[in-house]
Amino acid sequence: MRNMLPGVGVFGNTPAMRCYIPILKSCGLEVVALWARTMEEAKQMSEELGIPLFTTDVDKVLLDRRVDLVVISCSPHIQAHIAAKALGIGKHVLCSLPSGPRSRDTLPMVHASRYYPRLMSLMCNGLRFLPSVVKMRRLVQESGFVGTVTVCEVNVHYGSSGILGQKQPLKKAGCSPSYSTTAYDWTCDEAMGGGVLNMYGGMVVDVLSHVTGLRATRVQGLVRTYVRQTERVSGIREITSDDFCCFQMELGTDGACATVTLNSQVPGPFMQEITVVGTLGRLTLKGADLYGQKHDRVKEDLLHFDPSSLKDVEALGGGCGTGSANSMTITGDERNIEFTTTASSTSLTPNNPGIVSPILQTMPAPYLKGVVHMLECVRDAFQQVEEKQGWCPEPLADAANFEDCFYVQTVLDSVRTASRNKQSVKVVLTDSEPEPNPFLSTAMRRSTFSLH
């Protein structure tokens, strides 16, 4: 077992990235370089989170000798290109969802991951590593707890705490100054990959296929944008990304189906329920806990309650930064979580003691817990191999790879098409790049034809 863990270079200053960095640090992975779109953003974040190097030059991070692992969470339309380039240079890549506004945007990273199979190329969907989801998958696919899967129901309310901070029609009190300056960014723009369907639908589609082992063959959906202007996005600017969507998927070939509702319009706490029903019973993931009931039982059983979640998150609070300045309190059920800052000044939050609060506003508890578990597995994967560039795939067997990601983005594309055309759409994975010049290719075909 080696002692030296890889150095990390991070791309992006999204709220998700603000979660990843402290967790990476708490896992013992050093974050050595940060890239952001503008120099101000890069400087501010590197100071907040204590990262030595900050830049707006992609290559400066990628070519840094200390960087072995690249973590990407920035505007979706550039993620695939950074990921592909990083793999080409020989760096491991963790990329967050969504990986592109459209499925074809993810193709460069998919192809790169095929060319460099020995490099780590994984999606950062923490939900797959949530212990309840791990157990749910085992119960469905190995123990046959639910029998043959018939119906999946997913219901997510992102709540008024504002998973899309910018999009709340009313001014939010808890917003940190670093976010309030970004009045309009990619999250407001459908063409750049914003919207609940793209940002969170992907996680759900991925988890459903992971848990049930079934992939969507056909989809129909309804995608809507209700809030088009807010206090901070007004005048000639308009939000084009969706804030409500629901869609149905036909799963596999035996008639199973799934219905998914993603709603960022409902005031209230974050709420997520994933139910998988089968011929023998059902499993329900509520927050981070797993419940189950067979058809012949009168009451449901709590199959997994995650007591470790508290420990993990506290470890994160204590481990990242100097001293145990931030602690997270989980009160009552999983949904009510408060971040409390017990000391006024730490290296993590030198100028803004409130910055941890937006982290949990951005990433609900189950997702955050899952990411903690996943990044621990990333650490284990590197620790189990002595060779500097090597890693052991076994701890990360549950992770989504870039092929899974391509499937997910294809499903989301199909949902958008279905909503636009008001009819259901078959899910077809076409993993070749589109012809660069369709006229030319048609002309060529015609000329080839005339030879006969």
Add this chain to the structure above:
Amino acid sequence: MRNMLPGVGVFGNTPAMRCYIPILKSCGLEVVALWARTMEEAKQMSEELGIPLFTTDVDKVLLDRRVDLVVISCSPHIQAHIAAKALGIGKHVLCSLPSGPRSRDTLPMVHASRYYPRLMSLMCNGLRFLPSVVKMRRLVQESGFVGTVTVCEVNVHYGSSGILGQKQPLKKAGCSPSYSTTAYDWTCDEAMGGGVLNMYGGMVVDVLSHVTGLRATRVQGLVRTYVRQTERVSGIREITSDDFCCFQMELGTDGACATVTLNSQVPGPFMQEITVVGTLGRLTLKGADLYGQKHDRVKEDLLHFDPSSLKDVEALGGGCGTGSANSMTITGDERNIEFTTTASSTSLTPNNPGIVSPILQTMPAPYLKGVVHMLECVRDAFQQVEEKQGWCPEPLADAANFEDCFYVQTVLDSVRTASRNKQSVKVVLTDSEPEPNPFLSTAMRRSTFSLH
């Protein structure tokens, strides 16, 4: 105020009817005659519930001089004809949902209700009278609590207690002998009006339009039958009615929408949540209680908790039958309800003390409470007028009439078409009877054409 309340004639021996009769009695309305499809069924039910006259002849009930009000809850494909005939004879009619397998089947009763506007012709959708729903409607339409309605979410799990008793794949312990004999009936047959979409989707569509004041203009949906054979329906017989459906409706013309999931496949308790979200906040009906939250509030408020429900239902238990033999205990939240029989023998349940249990298995608490409130309003409507045939429409202003019912059935038809054709369908109300001979009418049009 008159003392003499109208006599009631009832049609059908459905589980719903087994709820109505004791409630009617507890409201002081005398049930004098009962019609059922077979003599055995009629005899058994009249003995169980103490009804003097039982018959299989529709006219014998309709022409009975003591009968002023007709309550119909039988196989949907014959309800409209009985309702139309009853109105023609001059009787008031309460008809339960669904009123037909298809919308065109309801046309006879719709037309009859237009011909006899002074007679009561109402649908028995208790949910409209549930105090929480009454308040919800007022808050949405009068107080502007949610602002402009944007999204409605409805989620119903009918639970393992078996709203479709016959359709449970495993044998149910609490089933009364009177049901276990009916191995295959209209609830198993899609063409006769069975299925969760028709039996319960109608209530939801009706309540949504009642609460929001918006009607569906376009729908898409997914209707599925997962359990095709059970212990009691096997061999060459197959269940064709759906046991899962989800559908989306575009509401009104301002872009509002609703998504509805009805699932009888999930083991567990009955669960119903109806959420109406708008630009200013949201309202959520959970069971029979109403919660609300504005966008600028941190927590949700309990806006209506129904303490009267317990009283009402106990009154029902005490009032129908001789003595207070049956009492209903509501334990904990609304979803856990047990019927306890404290005496072994009453006139209500002479041979089968367990018969009340299937009532609650059949009609979940919020529906049952709503029906109690509605039938109290029916009593008030008759009590406020001295004239024997007269009634006061005011207490029943919230009730759905036959026109509402026609709208509801049209929406359900459209959902079925949408599911079959895999594309969204415009909701068009066509309230004329279809041409009896399309060839003839085409020929006539052609001949008229040739005259010019």
